[in-house]
Amino acid sequence: MTQSTTPPAGMPEKIRHYIGGEFVDSVDGDEFDVLNPVTNEPYIKAASGKKADIEAAVAAAKQAFDEGPWPRMLPRERARILNKIADIVESRKDELAAMESFDSGLPITQAKGQAARAAENFRFFADLIVAQVDDAFKVPGRQANYVNRKPIGVAGLITPWNTPFMLESWKLGPAIATGNTVVLKPAEFTPLSASLWPGIFEEAGLPTGVFNMVNGFGEEGFAGDSLVKHPDVPLISFTGESKTGQTIFANAAPWLKGLSMELGGKSPAVVFADADIEAAVNATIFGVFSLNGERCTAGSRILVEQSIYDEFVERYAAQAGRVKVGLPSDPATEVAALVHPEHYEKVMSYVEIGKSEARLVAGGGRPEGFETGNFVQPTVFADVQPDARIFQEEIFGPVVAITPFSSDEEALELANNTKYGLAAYIWTSDLKRAHNFSQAVESGMVWLNSNNVRDLRTPFGGVKASGLGHEGGYRSIDFYTEQQSVHINL
Numbered sequence: 001m002t003q004s005t006t007p008p009a010g011m012p013e014k015i016r017h018y019i020g021g022e023f024v025d026s027v028d029g030d031e032f033d034v035l036n037p038v039t040n041e042p043y044i045k046a047a048s049g050k051k052a053d054i055e056a057a058v059a060a061a062k063q064a065f066d067e068g069p070w071p072r073m074l075p076r077e078r079a080r081i082l083n084k085i086a087d088i089v090e091s092r093k094d095e096l097a098a099m100e101s102f103d104s105g106l107p108i109t110q111a112k113g114q115a116a117r118a119a120e121n122f123r124f125f126a127d128l129i130v131a132q133v134d135d136a137f138k139v140p141g142r143q144a145n146y147v148n149r150k151p152i153g154v155a156g157l158i159t160p161w162n163t164p165f166m167l168e169s170w171k172l173g174p175a176i177a178t179g180n181t182v183v184l185k186p187a188e189f190t191p192l193s194a195s196l197w198p199g200i201f202e203e204a205g206l207p208t209g210v211f212n213m214v215n216g217f218g219e220e221g222f223a224g225d226s227l228v229k230h231p232d233v234p235l236i237s238f239t240g241e242s243k244t245g246q247t248i249f250a251n252a253a254p255w256l257k258g259l260s261m262e263l264g265g266k267s268p269a270v271v272f273a274d275a276d277i278e279a280a281v282n283a284t285i286f287g288v289f290s291l292n293g294e295r296c297t298a299g300s301r302i303l304v305e306q307s308i309y310d311e312f313v314e315r316y317a318a319q320a321g322r323v324k325v326g327l328p329s330d331p332a333t334e335v336a337a338l339v340h341p342e343h344y345e346k347v348m349s350y351v352e353i354g355k356s357e358a359r360l361v362a363g364g365g366r367p368e369g370f371e372t373g374n375f376v377q378p379t380v381f382a383d384v385q386p387d388a389r390i391f392q393e394e395i396f397g398p399v400v401a402i403t404p405f406s407s408d409e410e411a412l413e414l415a416n417n418t419k420y421g422l423a424a425y426i427w428t429s430d431l432k433r434a435h436n437f438s439q440a441v442e443s444g445m446v447w448l449n450s451n452n453v454r455d456l457r458t459p460f461g462g463v464k465a466s467g468l469g470h471e472g473g474y475r476s477i478d479f480y481t482e483q484q485s486v487h488i489n490l
């Protein structure tokens, strides 16, 4: 057995649901295989949830909300438990990252970073609920008005397979911090790290029934769909593909549920001739090849000003060729195995499409020495036309499209020329241009001369097909709470 086929320490025997404080199998006993992305061999079974399992989980969460202590505890008391959760996540960081890397194919060093970020998410929302202030409005001598902020009920949390544990924490943190109870439906490709949540929450003292989890698929009749359609779940926070977001939007409509949608992207990185080219090359390499390119905010379209285009493409292709492809467990690895053979086939099909649409300047296939598993060479296409599929469609792998532009107007037109609008990266030393371009670009987030570094206080979300609503800072608190106005005659 090689290092990557040996399951990491602490592996459960099987992945089960967690309902009302107990690990349970599916009511119908159904299970599915979870694959190791390095071999594509099944390495563990997971319970496959359906409507009956969701009903049990929602009933447990509702009972904990209606009768349990959690929604009625003071913010400071809840914050203490959230901080304990963060401490435990941090203390188990290595174990957690090893599991995440084994299950998802993420490089181990990057999985460790994501585990640290998960701990930080709980700390951040612990601080925020204690510091929460709400407005009071006074009309002197006539009326005073104030706001009651209340948890809403059972929140349904549906998450994708890229950085699964961290993205789960990004929803779990604010949902429970604000006093709600939850049912989490982790992604079916990567359920392993989520199986650690019950132990972490129990050790931290989270009351029984606040956290519930049902594993399995999303489609009609399965866990995800049943959660969206459950009448006792007033909130759905979803991260995943734009198409799935549309389905969930329609399915939640009859109940007018609160929806937060963090969806797909095809984000532009715009490099002007006056930029620090070395910094731009390094950052745009990181922007599309870190996390195996399976990053919603990946700068997967690089737009480069004509006067530096040839030099940029040459330097970029050379650097992409030096990105170290390796086993997920190897600390030297920068790009490892994609999550699942289905996703590998999708990414490889785009590599073939790209060959017919543009000029291949790096990668373009399977790296040598990797006979099994979902390995793809860091792949770079140049001279990509805006109507090319590799310019328009989210590939979600280590594949990037480079396109030249000749003026600020053309750069903006190209940047906005997709259905998505999640992130944009702008590289220029002209501050006026930088700020004006940021204002005009259709994206929820802009990074100016900067890599994808988050400040958890800022709104996170996309426009157009990239999402609906924002999470982050007080926007998360707003999403997970009801704000009731109280008016008093004086």
Ligand code: NAD
Pocket (backbone or CB within 6 Å): 158, 159, 160, 161, 162, 167, 185, 186, 187, 188, 216, 217, 218, 219, 220, 223, 224, 225, 228, 239, 240, 241, 242, 244, 245, 247, 248, 261, 262, 263, 264, 265, 295, 296, 297, 394, 396, 422, 462, 466, 467
């Ligand atoms: P996906 O939409 O296929 O699945 C996401 C989750 O939804 C899974 O848990 C799945 O089981 C569930 N699901 C599927 N169909 C459902 C249905 N009808 N009802 C309820 N649940 C359903 O997405 P994915 O392939 O797991 O993730 C990759 C996508 O996520 C990419 O498009 C990426 O850009 C996006 N993403 C966005 C962000 C962001 O913050 N904007 C972050 C990470 C990933």
